[in-house]
Amino acid sequence: MMNQSEFDEWAERLKLSEEAKLEIQRIRQSPPARRVGGGRYNVSGRYSSKKMGVTIQFESHKVELPAIYMMEFNDDVLEYYDQPPQIKVNYFQSKKHKNRKMAYWYTADFFVIEKERAYWVEWKTEEELVKKSQEKPDRYYRKDGRWEFAPGKSYATQFDLDFLVRSNSEINWILQRNLEFLEDYIINEHILENSTILKIKESILSAPGLTLLELIQLGEEQFTADDIYALIANNTIYIDLYNDLISEPENVTVYLNKEQFKGFSIVEKSSRKSKSSSKIDLKSGQKILWGDTVWEILHYDQSNNIIFLLQDGEKEHKEMPLEVFESLISDGYIEGINNNVSNNDKVTELITQANEKDLETANKRYEVVIKVLNGEKVKPENVTQRTVRNWVKKYKDAEELHGNGFVGLLPKTKYRGNREDKLPKETKDLMEQMITENYATIKSKSARAVYREFLVKCEDLKIPDASYKAFWKAIKRRSKYDIERARKGRRASYKYEEFYFELEFTTPKHGERVFNIAHIDHTELDIELDINGKESARPWLTLMIDAFSRRILAFYLTFEAPSYRSCMMVIRECVKNYNRLPNYIVVDGGKEFNSVYFESLLAFHKVHKKERPAAKARFGNVVERVFGITNKFFIHNLQGNTQISKNVRQVTKSVNPKNHAVWTLELLHERIDSWIKNVHDNMENPTLGQTPKEAFEESIAISGSRPNTYIPYNDTFILMTLPSPSGKVRKVHPGQGIKLLYSYYWCNEFRDPKIENTKVEVKYDPFNIGIAYAFINNEWVKCLSEEYKYLHGKTEKEIKLIAEEIRKKKSVQSRSNSITAKMIARFIIESESIEEKLNEEKNKVAEVKRDFKVVEVQNDVDKDYSKKEINVDEDIDEDELVDYGELSI
Secondary structure, eight states, X not given: OOOHHHHHHHHHHTTXXXXXXXXXXXXXXXXXXXXXXXXXXXXXXXXXXXXXXSEEEESOTTTXXXXXXXXXXXXXXXXXXXXXXXXXXXXXXXXXXXXXXXXXXXXXXXXXXXXXXXXXXXXXXXXXXXXXXXXXXXXXEEETTEEEEHHHXXXXXXXXXXXXXXXXXXXXXXXXXXXXXXHHHHHSOOOOOHHHHHHHHHHHHHSTTOBHHHHHHHHTTTOOHHHHHHHHHTTSSBOOTTTSOTXXXXXXXXXXXXXXXXXHXXXXXXXXXXXXXXXXXXXXXXXXXXXXXXXXXXXXXXXXXXXXXXXXXXXXXXEEEHHHHHHHHHTTSEEEOOHHHHHHHHHHHHHXXXXXXXXXXXXXXXXXXXXXXXXOOOOOTTOOHHHHHHHHXXXXXXXXXHSOSGGGGSOOOOOOXXXXXXXXXXXXXXXXXXXXXXXXXXXXXXXXXXXXXXXXXXXXXXXXXXXXXXXXXXXXXXXXXXXXXXXXXXXXXXXXSOOOOOOSOOOOTTOSSTTTEEEEEEEEOSBOEESSSXXXXXXXXXXXXXXXXXXXXXXXXXXXXXXXXXXXXXXXXXXXXXXXXXXXXXXXXXXXXXXXXXXXXXXXXXXXXXXXXXXXXXXXXXXXXXXXXXXXXXXXXXXXXXXXXXXXXXXXXXXXXXGGOOOOHHHHHXXXXXXXXXXXXXSOBTTTTBOHXXXXXXXXXXXXXXGGGOOOOSHHHHHXXXXXXXXXXXXXXXXXXXXXXXXXXXXXXXXXXXXXTOXXXXXXXXXXXXXXXXXXXXXXEEEEETTHHHHTTOOHHHHHHHHHHHHHHHHHHTTXXXXXXXXXXXXXXXXHHHGGGHHHHHHOHHHHHHHEEOOOXXXXXXXXXXXXXXXXXXXXXXXXXXXXXXXXX
């Protein structure tokens, strides 16, 4: 971004007026005018811009996001701002009030500052622009081949600025995909030694026409794929980023520089021209390919040197001078078409349209015809000689016409009889009206009920009625999606909605490689977990899944409902596992994904966020499928699973999952970790045709390990991922510190009288409840728990799971007691003493109850923790006894 002196210099060079400078400064200093959403079908999100140093909003990843890439990596673009302040635009109302001046507030998509100009810009799809030009031709129209928005243009003109309208038809999707692929090397510098650069250049020079895949394979131990991509990103070596897809390295040719690429292109183009021109014979009926359209030569007028051409499907011909025709051939725009190819296409079409019975009939006829053509005498059963002669004629005709006689023997089925609906028009009209007004409504009447109303209407109007079967057929002819939406609403009808097929080449929805796109989502697992032997609860599982390989990058298990804490913890786990994060994270519209903490964490690490449309499960089918597999093949096979709870009336005390909860959070965590690493990672994905592990490793080998994106799992990163408690701030109590998570936390800075009795912002570590952080004097200071000696030395997983167990028990026991740090410490000590006996106790519940004497006493509030459960038949070592004393509540 420009500083003030650079801006003044830029404005002076462009000779901007004071009004224009004030308007641009207003835009530069204002936040986005609105927070964008994706709507019903668009995937919206945030792009972490290195050029701007902030996150840039996009409303559609198929229109605005590519526009952001075009601006981010365009050296002429100095600054760009999303959703700039609203502008008041004017227009004259058409039709009835032609001279009536109208005005409204308008928000453009971006305001762009380039080296030589500045402008507002609106990005839309070509379809949207065509529709708007039809609805509002006075505002949206084409001029000199470009779209214009008259009110916006008029507003910008008063400042000597511009207002542009851009269409998605202007987007080069190959370039977009290549820029996204190379983004890690463009943003994060990957430094190479000169010797490595020299080896790569020597490899290219020694093998002209070398493909990118071949160059990667040549590297072995001399250079890596990361080295090659880094040189492409900084233009040290060259590939055609506009036309060659870098994610298909076997089809990409690598050159030393752009000039070498141009030289090879000229040679290749010349050979292609001469080859194509030799195929064209200037005679009537010759087919040619002009661009993407097939034309036919009607006539060549040699006296006037004019070619008459007719486009397929058109009636009017086109005249073209021979000189122009030949120049188009030499430039490679026109190519000849081999008529045999067209014949083969027709043969293929005829065979694919035939059903199994048709092909069986043709095969039998073919056997007879071949014998006749070979001079054999045949007398097929139930067939006359006249029929045989007819088959032979059809075979020869098809051979002449299509180059293949077999298709002439395919039977031509004809439907006999009149199958048209014979109902009177007034009956059909009334039937359609009743379906629209009485059946396809929110009242959700049954078809029988509406049919009875239809019969009454027919009787009143004195018109013939129809049978219920005909009425039901009329309903079935309607779109299932439209009917369901009218009766049950948009969400209920979603499963019947047609898939949106893209006719335009854009970007793959699952990314080009691993760590390109990942999904984060939550699900409540179908199992009840034991908390304290008396209570149970269902846990929540948060997953981060790589969209390209379907590998689970990280998971987080908790009793807490989805929150930004779960999101930040799963991100921390991903960095812990792989020391990197995906370029894009796809989430739903949940509030936990829109928190300041979550978005700040993504922006800090240059991770872009995409938000899929609400209630559109297909946009997150990658993660939804994994949730389904995990529940079906793993969770549903564990004791305490809640499958039966879906049929509430079948649940009795003996089969209630809550009474069979034996799994704890810690044990389930271990099993899920094992399931992910040993089962899911090695389970073949039907879409990929390989396992997630194989797809992951294969992609890393081709797309590079990208060490320049390395994120160290250190205190700085951990601090960035720490969540805040509810309320975010805590009071500093003199001599005690801050109260957080059942314990007081202390640091020496709390001794300062200026800090005492004030409120400070606090963060805590869900993975280590012995430590918290307080924001004091503009820095985060580590604070230790009063029971740190009990918590110190515990593994990260132990602390995490114990904290979850304690947090849940607090909610269960909140009626009788509050939890203190000593209770946490006691829980740890007791857990260690019974850990070895856990499995034995679970398997022999009845024996344990008889062997154990449960002593329940009360302390001065509710319970006295000075005694614990002991085995009366077991010798007790005095060293195992611990004097806990009284607890302060």
